[in-house]
Amino acid sequence: MEKASKIVLFSCLVVSFLASSSAQTCRTQTFSNNKQYDNCGDLPALNCYLHWTYRTDGTIDLAFRHTGTNSGRWSAWAINPNGPQMFGSQALVAFVNSSGVAHAFTTQVNPPSPTMQQSNLSFEVSSLSATFENNDMTIFAVLRISENLLSTSQVWQEGPVSNGVPGIHPTSGEHLQSVGSVNFLTGQSGGSASNSRARRRNVHGVLNTVSWGILMPLGAITARYMKVFKSADPAWFYLHVACQCSAYIVGVAGWATGIKLGSESAGITQNPHRNIGIVLFCLGTLQVFALLLRPNKDHKYRFYWNIYHHSIGYAVIILSIVNIFEGFDILQPEDKWERIYIGILIFLGIVASLLEAFTWYIVLKRRKTGSDKHSNSMNGAANGVNRYGAGGQGV
Numbered sequence: 567m568e569k570a571s572k573i574v575l576f577s578c579l580v581v582s583f584l585a586s587s588s589a590q591t592c593r594t595q596t597f598s599n600n601k602q603y604d605n606c607g608d609l610p611a612l613n614c615y616l617h618w619t620y621r622t623d624g625t626i627d628l629a630f631r632h633t634g635t636n637s638g639r640w641s642a643w644a645i646n647p648n649g650p651q652m653f654g655s656q657a658l659v660a661f662v663n664s665s666g667v668a669h670a671f672t673t674q675v676n677p678p679s680p681t682m683q684q685s686n687l688s689f690e691v692s693s694l695s696a697t698f699e700n701n702d703m704t705i706f707a708v709l710r711i712s713e714n715l716l717s718t719s720q721v722w723q724e725g726p727v728s729n730g731v732p733g734i735h736p737t738s739g740e741h742l743q744s745v746g747s748v749n750f751l752t753g754q755s756g757g758s759a760s761n762s763r764a765r766r767r768n769v770h771g772v773l774n775t776v777s778w779g780i781l782m783p784l785g786a787i788t789a790r791y792m793k794v795f796k797s798a799d800p801a802w803f804y805l806h807v808a809c810q811c812s813a814y815i816v817g818v819a820g821w822a823t824g825i826k827l828g829s830e831s832a833g834i835t836q837n838p839h840r841n842i843g844i845v846l847f848c849l850g851t852l853q854v855f856a857l858l859l860r861p862n863k864d865h866k867y868r869f870y871w872n873i874y875h876h877s878i879g880y881a882v883i884i885l886s887i888v889n890i891f892e893g894f895d896i897l898q899p900e901d902k903w904e905r906i907y908i909g910i911l912i913f914l915g916i917v918a919s920l921l922e923a924f925t926w927y928i929v930l931k932r933r934k935t936g937s938d939k940h941s942n943s944m945n946g947a948a949n950g951v952n953r954y955g956a957g958g959q960g961v
């Protein structure tokens with residue numbers, strides 16, 4: 567089936583996306599004061615780079631560079647002894663102030679919300695300065711940290727400056743991925759913490775897009791258009807149940823990864839995405855119960871059950887698609903992923919429209935010629951339509 571091959575292609579592209587890696591840019595960077603550092607690392611988000619030397623006197627001489635920014639934005643880098651998160655960060659911040667000079671200061675980022683006011687850090691910082699050249703912001707500092715912080719978490723961030731004051735940074739895309747680990751001794755930077763988190767975000771996106779966004783509409787199409795044919799009678803039902811049940815199982819796994827990711831991003835809540843996700847989980851679960859509570863075909867309540875099952879089913883599909891696009895906005899993967907998903911939706915839409923037209927064709931033809939002259943399968947098809955589908959009392 568073409569659809570199946572599209573899904574396979576989609577999965578392959580996703581795997582190659584996850585596996586892709588790049589060579590280090592930081593090695594080609596230089597500093598105007600001709601300073602040299604022993605180690606450097608490309609940070610995995612926001613065009614940021616860390617250079618440092620661990621000196622024998624136990625201090626760390628470092629430079630943090632944020633490229634491709636502008637004079638209306640702030641840049642920051644921090645050690646966070648509390649883990650790969652915003653709160654607890656011991657941050658170095660720089661922005662071009664109203665004198666037109668790159669101004670650097672330190673601040674602790676504490677709950678309930680960051681103030682970005684100058685404050686002392688939990689360790690000593692000296693030689694703090696910043697330069698802004700060719701749209702690159704570079705912060706220089708010497709840190710004296712205790713030995714237990716030589717391997718720790720690092721976070722970095724950038725955001726707008728308004729009226730000479732650093733403002734709230736965006737909370738989507740790479741702004742959520744700018745965390746990692748750093749080991750000043752071994753020279754490891756960027757680190758597994760952020761990579762595994764980025765991987766889990768991608769897994770969350772793929773699981774939910776494939777289950778809620780592709781399998782569920784496919785299962786609905788199976789039910790609506792296959793049951794028209796009497797010869798496919800029990801088959802469509804089992805296909806529909808198999809499709810929706812596997813979509814539900816994969817979807818719940820994807821949903822759980824989302825709840826976990828949400829609980830880890832303290833201070834950032836993606837409210838509409840999270841709320842729609844929770845509603846979807848409830849509606850999806852209701853549909854599973856609908857299967858168990860399904861009255862017999864001839865039961866007087868079956869008509870109401872049909873309305874209930876169909877309306878929740880369509881609501882789930884619409885909400886899923888809306889939430890997948892919300893998710894694209896938050897994770898901001900490369901444009902091609904959104905385009906591929908739109909392509910799959912258009913394909914499903916065309917298939918559904920063609921089948922809808924074909925179903926109506928059968929209904930009208932049957933009305934014109936009468937049922938007696940027809941073969942069994944045609945007869946079944948028309949009856950099927952009348953009973954459940956486009957021509958009938960159903961949807």
Ligand SMILES: *[C@@H]1O[C@H](CO)[C@@H](O)[C@H](O)[C@H]1NC(C)=O
Nearest residue numbers: 663664665666667668669670
């Ligand atoms: C701008 O920053 C520089 C360097 O930190 C500082 O000397 C200067 O006083 C600052 N200007 C204003 C208006 O804050």
Ligand SMILES: *[C@@H]1O[C@H](CO)[C@@H](O)[C@H](O)[C@H]1NC(C)=O
Nearest residue numbers: 672684685686687689690691
């Ligand atoms: C911050 O540290 C400096 C130098 O160690 C010290 O002089 C100053 O009093 C400290 N400020 C506060 C608010 O603790």
